[in-house]
Amino acid sequence: MDRKDRARPPLALTGSRGSRILGTASPGGSGRRAVVVATISTLVFFGLIVLLVVNAAGWPDVKHAFFDRSIFEESFPEIARAFLVNVKIFLIAEVFILVFALFIAVLRGLPGPVFFPIRALATVYTDLFRGIPTILVIYILGFGVTALQLPGVPVSPLFWGAVALVLVYSAYVSEVYRAGIESVHPSQAAAARSLGLTHGQTLRFVVIPQAVRRVIPPLLNDFIGLQKDTALVALLGVVEAFRQSQIDVSATFNYTPYICTAILFIAITIPMARFTDWLIARDKRRQQAGRMA
Amino acid sequence: MTAALEIEALHKSFGNLEVLRGIDLELAEHEVVCLIGASGSGKSTLLRCVNLLEPIDAGRIVLHGAVITAGGIDVNRVRRGIGIVFQSFNLFPHMSVVDNVTLGPRKALGLSTSEAEVRGEELLERFGLADKRDEYPDRLSGGQQQRVAIVRALAMQPALLLLDEVTSALDPELVAEVLEAIRELAAEGMTMLIATHEMSFARDVAHRVCFLDDGLILEEGPPEQIFGAPREPRTQQFLQRIVQAGRL
Numbered sequence: 001m002d003r004k005d006r007a008r009p010p011l012a013l014t015g016s017r018g019s020r021i022l023g024t025a026s027p028g029g030s031g032r033r034a035v036v037v038a039t040i041s042t043l044v045f046f047g048l049i050v051l052l053v054v055n056a057a058g059w060p061d062v063k064h065a066f067f068d069r070s071i072f073e074e075s076f077p078e079i080a081r082a083f084l085v086n087v088k089i090f091l092i093a094e095v096f097i098l099v100f101a102l103f104i105a106v107l108r109g110l111p112g113p114v115f116f117p118i119r120a121l122a123t124v125y126t127d128l129f130r131g132i133p134t135i136l137v138i139y140i141l142g143f144g145v146t147a148l149q150l151p152g153v154p155v156s157p158l159f160w161g162a163v164a165l166v167l168v169y170s171a172y173v174s175e176v177y178r179a180g181i182e183s184v185h186p187s188q189a190a191a192a193r194s195l196g197l198t199h200g201q202t203l204r205f206v207v208i209p210q211a212v213r214r215v216i217p218p219l220l221n222d223f224i225g226l227q228k229d230t231a232l233v234a235l236l237g238v239v240e241a242f243r244q245s246q247i248d249v250s251a252t253f254n255y256t257p258y259i260c261t262a263i264l265f266i267a268i269t270i271p272m273a274r275f276t277d278w279l280i281a282r283d284k285r286r287q288q289a290g291r292m293a
Numbered sequence: 294m295t296a297a298l299e300i301e302a303l304h305k306s307f308g309n310l311e312v313l314r315g316i317d318l319e320l321a322e323h324e325v326v327c328l329i330g331a332s333g334s335g336k337s338t339l340l341r342c343v344n345l346l347e348p349i350d351a352g353r354i355v356l357h358g359a360v361i362t363a364g365g366i367d368v369n370r371v372r373r374g375i376g377i378v379f380q381s382f383n384l385f386p387h388m389s390v391v392d393n394v395t396l397g398p399r400k401a402l403g404l405s406t407s408e409a410e411v412r413g414e415e416l417l418e419r420f421g422l423a424d425k426r427d428e429y430p431d432r433l434s435g436g437q438q439q440r441v442a443i444v445r446a447l448a449m450q451p452a453l454l455l456l457d458e459v460t461s462a463l464d465p466e467l468v469a470e471v472l473e474a475i476r477e478l479a480a481e482g483m484t485m486l487i488a489t490h491e492m493s494f495a496r497d498v499a500h501r502v503c504f505l506d507d508g509l510i511l512e513e514g515p516p517e518q519i520f521g522a523p524r525e526p527r528t529q530q531f532l533q534r535i536v537q538a539g540r541l
Contacts, residue, residue, distance in 0.1 A: 197400055
């Protein structure tokens with residue numbers, strides 16, 4: 001549930017030619033031969049791993065504890081229903097993160113000494129929320145703010161869990177936006193300002209549209225992390241997929257429900273990861289085409 | 294009659310580097326003035342100061358009788374009246390040609406999209422770019438891009454046009470089409486301040502040529518005098534190097 005994977009360079013898997021999964025970009029060997037070799041080596045490799053696991057001394061116990069078919073079939077529908085809560089959290093959170101993070105990034109870029117306090121505030125915000133472990137933010141907001149019993153303030157743990165995720169991920173995403181904004185060459189802003197556009201208009205019509213296009217891949221990468229971290233909201237007592245599987249595990253004394261949950265998360269994060277790779281590859285192709293034109 | 298542009302005792306430093314060391318220059322209405330001089334002599338900085346893209350350290354700039362370098366000046370308003378074309382075009386790569394050209398009129402002048410497009414299309418037509426209306430900048434040749442940049446500046450209907458070495462980034466065979474466009478503007482009476490390395494173009498188009506050396510206007514006069522009989526030894530040296538390089 002940690003976000004260690006955010007450091008992974010998004011280009012690592014991407015080859016410029018051939019299939020990046022089969023690694024057929026190598027010159028020499030024909031495409032068909034490469035596919036055959038890749039297939040055989042994959043079968044042998046995974047066959048060996050399966051053999052190793054299945055022949056391990058504890059395999060019968062593990063198989064019973066984690067891969068029980070009847071428990072799987074029984075708990076899956078329930079966990080899938082609970083998973084809709086995760087989906088709801090990240091869909092709503094993503095919208096707020098996209099807007100709020102951009103707002104923070106723009107505040108950090110305000111020019112002139114007058115805006116120093118606002119810039120400082122935005123900087124403190126990003127430092128703070130990138131520095132505190134997500135799990136603590138969720139606890140502090142979910143238990144702390146609700147305990148204040150302020151009139152009119154929602155007490156729903158689901159609400160505060162989502163707010164915590166928005167605050168934490170906005171700090172990350174605002175840095176992604178800021179990197180994008182700073183990657184747009186200053187001459188673009190100069191050209192826009194020379195037309196008499198204000199700082200705000202320059203950002204809105206010239207800088208941000210170019211910046212956002214460049215940061216879509218790292219942005220989606222953060223969203224993959226967010227999708228997984230929706231499970232942390234369980235700590236506030238929200239019954240989402242992870243909490244539901246915990247309930248099922250304690251009811252059956254069997255870990256198979258965890259496998260259910262893992263499969264559900266993978267079912268949405270992997271397509272997102274492939275989509276991100278595809279976007280990066282497409283951008284790369286476009287840039288190369290642009291240079292050749 | 295008030296001058297179109299008056300620059301008085303203009304100083305500008307970047308850190309410890311004094312780039313402009315007291316520039317005095319006056320442009321009359323419809324006058325074309327070319328700034329020549331080695332790279333680093335301050336030509337580009339001077340143009341950027343006039344457009345208020347660089348804050349100045351001392352001196353003042355007066356545009357049509359109004360001081361534009363005083364405090365409390367609405368810089369956006371001033372810039373709307375001054376067009377600038379950059380060496381590296383600086384077109385907006387995410388916008389089509391027509392959007393590049395109409396952005397300023399739409400957002401800074403508040404024209405409706407259709408009004409701005411009428412104005413933009415007219416200018417594109419005039420500069421032989423009508424068929425490029427919906428293209429994106431990276432699909433155009435350098436010469437076409439620079440002409441679009443000129444059109445973008447003209448769409449604001451500026452009273453003064455600044456050109457910053459607009460042909461320096463172009464392949465040699467594309468220079469002529471851009472210079473031709475500028476000649477036409479000069480013929481129509483556009484007031485222009487042009488930083489250039491194209492000496493024969495400067496000789497043709499300029500009413501007056503200023504030789505910048507180390508942040509000062511060392512010598513100025515009609516092109517025949519500057520190119521034919523330069524008085525200052527530094528000017529002579531500079532022009533001699535240009536002749537040796539086969540550029541004059």
